[in-house]
Amino acid sequence: MTIKVLGYSAQQAKAKLAPYHFDRRDPRVDDVVIEILYCGVCHSDLHHVYGDWKTHYPVVPGHEIIGRVTQVGNKVTKFKPGDLVGVGCMVDSCQHCEPCHHGLEQYCEEGSTLTYNSLDRHDHMPTFGGYSDSIVAAEKFVLKIPHNMDLKSAAPLLCAGITTWSPLKHWNVTKNSRVAVVGLGGLGHMAIKLAKGLGAEVTLFTRSKGKEQDAIRLGADHIVLSTDDKQMASVHNQFDLIIDTVPSIHDLNPYIPTLALNGTIVLVGYLGDLDPFLNTAPLVMGRKSIAGSLIGGIAETQQMLDFCAKHNITSDVEMIDIQYIDKAYERMLKSDVKYRFVIDMASLKKDK
Ligand SMILES: NC(=O)c1ccc[n+]([C@@H]2O[C@H](COP(=O)([O-])OP(=O)(O)OC[C@H]3O[C@@H](n4cnc5c(N)ncnc54)[C@H](OP(=O)(O)O)[C@@H]3O)[C@@H](O)[C@H]2O)c1
Ligand SMILES: [Zn+2]
Ligand SMILES: [Zn+2]
Known part of the structure; x- marks a missing residue:
């Protein structure tokens, strides 16, 4: 049967x-x-x-x-x-x-x-x-x-919740952390809410004009248009952690200089070869890291759900x-x- x-x-x-x-x-x-x-x-x-x-x-x-x-x-x-x-x-x-x-x-x-x-x-x-x-x-x-x-x-x-929660916890995001999120979609909007729930100061990198109001309502403190070089330059050396949710091939080079000393950019979106070549200089000069992260464990997922219930967070x-x-x-x-x-x-x- x-x-x-x-x-x-x-x-x-x-x-x-x-x-x-x-x-x-x-x-x-x-x-x-x-x-x-x-x-x-x-x-x-x-x-x-x-x-x-x-x-x-x-x-x-x-x-x-x-x-x-x-x-x-x-x-x-x-x-x-x-x-x-x-x-x-x-x-x-x-x-x-x-x-x-x-x-x-x-x-x-x-x-x-x-x-x-x-x-x-x-x-x-x-x-x-x-x-x-x-x-x-x-x-x-x-x-x-x-x-x-x-x-x-x-x-x-x-x-979307656990995939963004897991790196936030792994990289010890707390009240004093400065977190950025690349892309305001399913994962991105959860990353903003969860990072904010953990007390971080949160910046959104978006290539879409018109998402600013939503981003602020979701909890972002700052919005940076990633297609605007001036705006990108204004946030150099700032972020302890960047969660990159972009689903397709894209250039990481503009984001590395925005990491603070010891900062990490975690790729959760795209799987595959990067293009163009990555310039290692800003990584080496600031002991910065590029990492990846996959969903989260079962116990960790339950912790995230309980945290969300306590802090009134949903999608x-x-x-x-x-x-x-x-x-x-x-x-x-x-x-x-x-x-x-x-x-x-x-x-x-x-x-x-
Ligand atoms: N690692 C894991 O365990 C895991 C788990 C779940 C999903 N994923 C992957 O994560 C990715 C995102 O999933 P999602 O459900 O959040 O997708 P989604 O809702 O479509 O959001 C993706 C966002 O990325 C931005 N974006 C899209 N194409 C872009 C491009 N070519 N260049 C720059 N930015 C771009 C857009 O935001 P803006 O308009 O703000 O720029 C878009 O809203 C997918 O590839 C998915 O397979 C991974
Ligand atoms: Zn998924
Ligand atoms: Zn096993």
């Missing part, structure tokens, strides 16, 4: 997303079955559907999942039917390597099992994501959604029906998102 599921999939690279019927496994002893209520739309979903990355098709994207528990395996202790829960980018990992032991499942030496576009470690079936009406996941990878949180705007915390969302998803991707590519699309999964009923 398996669980019958309706979702939306792309059957090949660049194909339009369309209704897709598939099966999920019957719950194992440590599994939780979740009826999906909402799912955020991450730019990574778009990379997979558009064929930017190594993807196996059909792909059912979606890794910002909020839902309600409907069933639990008989060894599950953390959850019961009716609980409101989240699933992020991972659904499993080896559980015995060094990173797994340290709660860094995203860096599992054997490779974590991603919520979609992976193979389950036990039955080797492909994993399918949250653009669907239900999901089955091991309880260890299921998050508790704090009671007072708005569910729709909590969904993006499961990827700014635009709710959409699943049938709007192709259009949403087109708008995302034009930076026309304020600031995360979230799919109301009740809209799947139209395809039933």
Whole structure:
């Protein structure tokens, strides 16, 4: 017996997303079955559907999942039917390597099992994501959604939230830190809110004129138009940490001089070769670093959710029906998102 599921999939690279019927496994002893209520739309979903990355098709994207528990395996202790829960980018990992032991499942030496576009470690079936009406996941990878949180705007915390929280914590951002964020999209707007929540002074680098008011409302103290050389020069030697969320190839050279002594620019957006060549002089002259960071561990994700509940932080969302998803991707590519699309999964009923 398996669980019958309706979702939306792309059957090949660049194909339009369309209704897709598939099966999920019957719950194992440590599994939780979740009826999906909402799912955020991450730019990574778009990379997979558009064929930017190594993807196996059909792909059912979606890794910002909020839902309600409907069933639990008989060894599950953390959850019961009716609980409101989240699933992020991972659904499993080896559980015995060094990173797994340290709660860094995203860096599992054997490779974590991603919520979609992976193979389950036990039955080797492909994993399918949250653009669907239900999901089955091991309880260890299921998050508790704090009671007072708005569910729709909590969904993006499961990827955009944790991906920006993890570097903020790793690089010890506190009240005295000066943080900059490159790009005001899904990740960028969460980076601003979370850095502000940690007490930092926050600057936004954007190439889009017209986002200034929103950036200030979201918590930014300063806005720098990255296409304006004068504005860029005015912030040299300032930032302890820059979180760069730009999803495509771009020039890092203009940002390095804006780092303070010992400052770090963390790439969370683009994966691939940089262009043009990087000038190492400003790195060497100021003991500056370029780093990367991948989502966050499960315990860390729960800490981020609890922090957000305490500080009243969620995402700014635009709710959409699943049938709007192709259009949403087109708008995302034009930076026309304020600031995360979230799919109301009740809209799947139209395809039933
Ligand atoms: N490391 C991880 O674990 C992780 C996790 C999730 C997502 N990601 C990746 O992070 C990236 C961002 O995701 P997202 O969901 O935040 O995307 P998004 O909502 O589309 O936001 C990206 C923002 O970057 C800026 N931007 C876009 N294209 C640009 C370009 N060519 N040059 C300069 N700036 C540009 C835009 O902001 P402005 O208009 O303000 O310039 C845009 O709003 C994606 O590549 C995604 O795959 C990584
Ligand atoms: Zn994501
Ligand atoms: Zn591991």
